[in-house]
Structures are given as structure tokens and as C-alpha cells.
Amino acid sequence: MITVEEAFELIDQQIVDFGFEEIVFQDCLGRVVAEDIVADRDFPPYHRAAMDGIAILHADFDKGIRDYKIVGQQIAGISQQALEGEATCIEIMTGAILPAGADTIIRYEDTEIVEGQARVNLEGIHQGANVHIQGKDCEKGVVMIPKGKTLNIGDLGIIASVGKEKLKVKKLPKVAVISTGDELVEVGDQPKEYQIRKSNVHTIAGLLQKQGIEFTLHHFDDDFDVIKSGLEEIVQHHQVIMMSGGVSMGKKDFIPEALEAIGVKKHFHRVKQRPGKPLWFGSNEKVTVFGFPGNPVSTLVCYTAYFKRWLQKSTGLTVNKTTAQLSVDVEFKPDLFYFMPVSLQFEGATLTATPHKGHGSGDLVNLSKMDGFICFPKPGAPKGKDLYRAGESFEIIFPV
Numbered sequence: 001m002i003t004v005e006e007a008f009e010l011i012d013q014q015i016v017d018f019g020f021e022e023i024v025f026q027d028c029l030g031r032v033v034a035e036d037i038v039a040d041r042d043f044p045p046y047h048r049a050a051m052d053g054i055a056i057l058h059a060d061f062d063k064g065i066r067d068y069k070i071v072g073q074q075i076a077g078i079s080q081q082a083l084e085g086e087a088t089c090i091e092i093m094t095g096a097i098l099p100a101g102a103d104t105i106i107r108y109e110d111t112e113i114v115e116g117q118a119r120v121n122l123e124g125i126h127q128g129a130n131v132h133i134q135g136k137d138c139e140k141g142v143v144m145i146p147k148g149k150t151l152n153i154g155d156l157g158i159i160a161s162v163g164k165e166k167l168k169v170k171k172l173p174k175v176a177v178i179s180t181g182d183e184l185v186e187v188g189d190q191p192k193e194y195q196i197r198k199s200n201v202h203t204i205a206g207l208l209q210k211q212g213i214e215f216t217l218h219h220f221d222d223d224f225d226v227i228k229s230g231l232e233e234i235v236q237h238h239q240v241i242m243m244s245g246g247v248s249m250g251k252k253d254f255i256p257e258a259l260e261a262i263g264v265k266k267h268f269h270r271v272k273q274r275p276g277k278p279l280w281f282g283s284n285e286k287v288t289v290f291g292f293p294g295n296p297v298s299t300l301v302c303y304t305a306y307f308k309r310w311l312q313k314s315t316g317l318t319v320n321k322t323t324a325q326l327s328v329d330v331e332f333k334p335d336l337f338y339f340m341p342v343s344l345q346f347e348g349a350t351l352t353a354t355p356h357k358g359h360g361s362g363d364l365v366n367l368s369k370m371d372g373f374i375c376f377p378k379p380g381a382p383k384g385k386d387l388y389r390a391g392e393s394f395e396i397i398f399p400v
Helices: 005-013 058-062 153-161 200-210 226-234 257-263 296-315 365-369
Strands: 021-023 053-056 066-072 089-093 104-109 112-113 117-120 142-144 166-170 174-181 217-218 240-244 265-269 280-285 288-290 324-327 337-347 350-356 371-376 394-398
Touching: 005 265, 005 280, 005 296, 021 394, 053 058, 053 066, 053 112, 053 371, 066 365, 117 174, 117 257, 117 337, 142 153, 174 200, 200 240, 200 296, 217 226, 226 240, 226 257, 257 265, 257 280, 257 288, 296 337, 296 365, 324 371, 337 365, 337 394
Parallel strands: 066 089, 174 217, 174 240, 240 288, 324 350
Antiparallel strands: 021 166, 053 089, 053 104, 066 117, 112 117, 265 280, 280 288, 324 394, 337 350, 337 371, 371 394
């Protein structure tokens, strides 16, 4: 049995680059861009109005002119108008191109308009006031979004603005999610007294769907030959296998043996942690395999702590670390690393974590109360420490 830190190191040694694919820009949120997104023109592409008002030549204002003849309207989306000599102005709307001959905008709030004349009620204003200068945000040819960035909602607007209908992103793996066990029945079936409905695979499926990852669902009964032949077929069409159950020490836990039989090398089996101790991890040149324990909390912990880490490193997804303060004292024996379910809430500016210990790794109901897992102990903690006080800060990991 290895430590959590050793498990992380072994997983990090099996990072896979899946290459890139081209997708339509509407589907890019949360993906890692595989090319630089470059400005195809200045941003903004022309001097434009930052306020509704009148556009004037500042030199006229400097001469003491306060009354201006309105000679037109400049509305966003129409061609550029032009001033017609001294003491003229053009009404202008936010976002519209600045009229030729104008360099300053006076807000409507600072004017009085009567019968085609605008009077300015200001004693001073600087040249260029209320004008968004061409290229102020970004000049043509500049990289607006660098390769390797995880794309957010702000990036989507930039990608649309530079005319990128399609873009290259880091490819995500295709995943097979497999449940095993004679005791499992479908969600819509009525289980016998010795059976339960499948839940873990659907939890995993929901998490993968949230990440935009393509997946297929499979089930194997507790039969070595059936499991082996099924895995041989799945390996041909998937880059990742995620298995729920069948990796503990029971007489019907055939997964490790079947994986070895099809040429998947075991990197580790069993980790010094609670919950999720029986975690199995292996790979070959075709596939990476995560064998999760069958209990619901264990499955979610191992997905969150290990698969998400591997996926982030393989695809370049941004890893944001979050810490929170314990809301109560927590005591546990430090012989195992502990992933404790917690709910999170802000108390003023402080993020606090309230533990939900539940009734063991099979407590499915407890999961509905949690937002993430708090990680005990933190790096550098004294050996043998078994009491963690309210107010201490720890890292939080999230399933999604």
C-alpha cells in the first residue's frame, strides 16, 4: 500500500497528450485552446462614443464656444458623419463611430438642446473626453488569448469578435465507464432484497458530462471471462477506462486480474487514505485505467483527487487551488490520509468548511450535503497530529 503523495507521483508519470481537435466556437467554454487567438483588427476598430451626447471639436470649446448647431446624428451601425465647420456638432449614441472632424463628446446631461441647437453647460472638459480610442484595448496582430488557456465566458466574446468560427482545442479522451457486480440492476428496475440499483456509474457519467467528455456506459457481471473479453473490446475504442467496483479483495473482484490479462500494467493498487483505499491505477500504450472502489463516497473521492488531477495535467486544464477554514474542531487518527466531505459557506470574507462525516464510504445520502472534500493532513503537518482546530486552513478539492 502506498501513500497519497506516491500515488500522485505515479499518476503524474502517466500523463497523456491526446493532441488537438477543431470545434465550433460556441462549444469552446471550459476547453483548453491549442492556438493563439490573435486580434484581426484594432479593438476598438475605430474611435467610438463611450457616452450618449454631442460630438464636437475641442478647439471650438477652447475658443469659448458653448452653443453648437446640430448638423446630424451618428448612430451605431451607420457610416461616419462629419462636422460642417466651426460651432457645429453631431448627436452621437454610445458605440457609434466618432464623426470626422470631432474629437470630444459632451454628455447629454451637460447640455441643453432646443430647436436644433445644443448649449454646453460646462466650464471645462479635456480633449478626447468620452471617446474610446481606436486600438486602446488591443492593437491588430496582438495575441488576445494565448495557447494553453482554459477558455471562459469572456474569451467566448473575444473569439467571436475576431471572427474565429472554429478553433483548435486540446482533445479530450473518450471514456468507458464500467460497473461490475451481480447485485446491481438498472435504475428503472425493481431490485430484489439482495440487490441495489446502479448509482456510481451515473454519478461518474454526470461528472464527465459536466466536463464535456464523451463517454459510454457498460456493465459486467462477476465473471472473469466476460470481464476480460469486454475489456478487450472497450480498449479498442477508448482512451480511458473508469471502473466502479471489483477492485477490492473479494473472491469476485476480478478486475485487477482481467486488466493484467489484457496487457494493462498495474502502477499501484491500494492507497493509504480514507475513503477509497482499494483504488487501482494502471495503463498501457492504448488506455489509462482507474479502478474505483464500489462505495459511493470512495468513488467520488477517487474521481476528484486522482482522475481530475490526471485529466487536468493531460489536457492542460487550469488548476485553481481553494482553501477554507474549519468551522469546528476535527479529530482523527493520522494513520491514513483523510478526504472529508464538507459543505462550504462564507462568513464575511472567510470561506469556512463544515465537515459531514456521515456513516462511512457507503453513505450515499451524505454526499447530497457536501460541496467538496477537505484534505487532511496538509503538507508539512507534524507527524502524529490527530486534532485539527477550528480556524485552521486546508485545501478543498471539488468533484466539478
